[in-house]
Amino acid sequence: MPGGSGPAVPQPYGGGQVSSPGSGSLGDILERVLDKGIVIAGDIRVNLLDIELLTIKLRLLVVSVETARELGIDWWEKDAWLSSNQRELEEENERLRDRLAALEEGDGARRTVAGPEKKPAGERSNRSRGRHG
Amino acid sequence: MAESGSYLYAVARDIGDVPACLTGVAETAVRAVARGGLTAYVSTVPLTQFGEDALRRNLEDLAWLEATARAHHRVVGGVARAAPTAPVRLVTVYSGDEQVCRLLEDRSEEFGTVLSNVAGRQEWGVKVYVDPKDAVSSEPADEGGTGARRPGTAYLKRRRTSLRSRESTWRAAVERAEEIDAALTAVAVAARRHHTQDPQLSGRDDWMVLNGAYLVDAGRGQEFAALTGTLAGGGVDVQLTGPWAPYSFTAELGGQSTETRA
Numbered sequence: 001m002p003g004g005s006g007p008a009v010p011q012p013y014g015g016g017q018v019s020s021p022g023s024g025s026l027g028d029i030l031e032r033v034l035d036k037g038i039v040i041a042g043d044i045r046v047n048l049l050d051i052e053l054l055t056i057k058l059r060l061l062v063v064s065v066e067t068a069r070e071l072g073i074d075w076w077e078k079d080a081w082l083s084s085n086q087r088e089l090e091e092e093n094e095r096l097r098d099r100l101a102a103l104e105e106g107d108g109a110r111r112t113v114a115g116p117e118k119k120p121a122g123e124r125s126n127r128s129r130g131r132h133g
Numbered sequence: 134m135a136e137s138g139s140y141l142y143a144v145a146r147d148i149g150d151v152p153a154c155l156t157g158v159a160e161t162a163v164r165a166v167a168r169g170g171l172t173a174y175v176s177t178v179p180l181t182q183f184g185e186d187a188l189r190r191n192l193e194d195l196a197w198l199e200a201t202a203r204a205h206h207r208v209v210g211g212v213a214r215a216a217p218t219a220p221v222r223l224v225t226v227y228s229g230d231e232q233v234c235r236l237l238e239d240r241s242e243e244f245g246t247v248l249s250n251v252a253g254r255q256e257w258g259v260k261v262y263v264d265p266k267d268a269v270s271s272e273p274a275d276e277g278g279t280g281a282r283r284p285g286t287a288y289l290k291r292r293r294t295s296l297r298s299r300e301s302t303w304r305a306a307v308e309r310a311e312e313i314d315a316a317l318t319a320v321a322v323a324a325r326r327h328h329t330q331d332p333q334l335s336g337r338d339d340w341m342v343l344n345g346a347y348l349v350d351a352g353r354g355q356e357f358a359a360l361t362g363t364l365a366g367g368g369v370d371v372q373l374t375g376p377w378a379p380y381s382f383t384a385e386l387g388g389q390s391t392e393t394r395a
Contacts, residue, residue, distance in 0.1 A: 025374075026199055026202070026203075027330070028258060028374055029202050029203060029206045030198075030202055031327060032206070032220075032377065032380035032381065033202050033205050033206055033209075033220075033222070033223040033380070034202070034222070034223050035327070036220070036222075036380035036381045036383075036384060037209075037219075037220040037221050037222040037223070037380050037383065037384075038144075038219055038220065038221045038222060038247070038383055038384065039222045039225075039384075040221070040225065040236065040240070
């Protein structure tokens, strides 16, 4: 979703500057815009994100993602919170791909929802019956 | 339902106009919403990017986060150069300008206090680093003898001395950092400590022993910067950043709200 409507103007990317933070390095900026500044509790209607939770993880992640990779630190990839969205997306992708494959194998344009679903359901019940018996 | 919201960057003393046509997050135009002597700087943002669910995804997208943080920071900086300013936390989005107006009315007293505290003042950042390698390289070399006869003992001895030396380097650096902090605080109106960044994650090999923010009268900025320059040495590296909008000194409003909520 962000890809399609993202800003077309190229933004300077600060990834490589991490090791030589001058005035206003990305890390310094994030430290302030994410960590400091007024939080007006109770009034926000649109986004009630728990920024406090995001803050630490994101700051560490963003400040040093390149450095961390070089050092072999990859905790964010295993972190349930940070990677859950991606995993969900991957699973959804897989489901959709299976569904598409099933549809393509099936009777072309005809709506064959019952067709591809019946077979796996039958297999599953057979298998479970076997396990119980 | 609603497809856009009002993204709030900062609240400032009413100075009339938006300084020099600022561009905000997602390339949106920044405008001023004024009420009762206060001006809120906002832009209209699509909820496809700034709604709650979208933000969950986007905040994990480093390129998006960087672009957004830099744009937010640019607007806050632009406003802060023109008027006493209270920066607002990244990605604070209201359903519309009416709600922002209501915020200015409801919290005018608190904003007034915060803005008086920062009027005519700037924030400076100072980080102090110590290089742990200094400790190791300044080790006296093994004076022959032991090393040749008993390599194991010599190794353990070297290792112990090295550890002790790292520890004392660290302790000396922390002490030095305290002195530096005290010297800077003497020139500043207020001081805050940020978390020091982990050496592995700060992108520098050396240890950060101080990550301070100092609120300094605009008239003493040069003095503060010059002082910082004289404080390096003695085994530590001192890095100055700024001047910043007073991000670290406007939290009172948020602090109070959070406390009353808890």
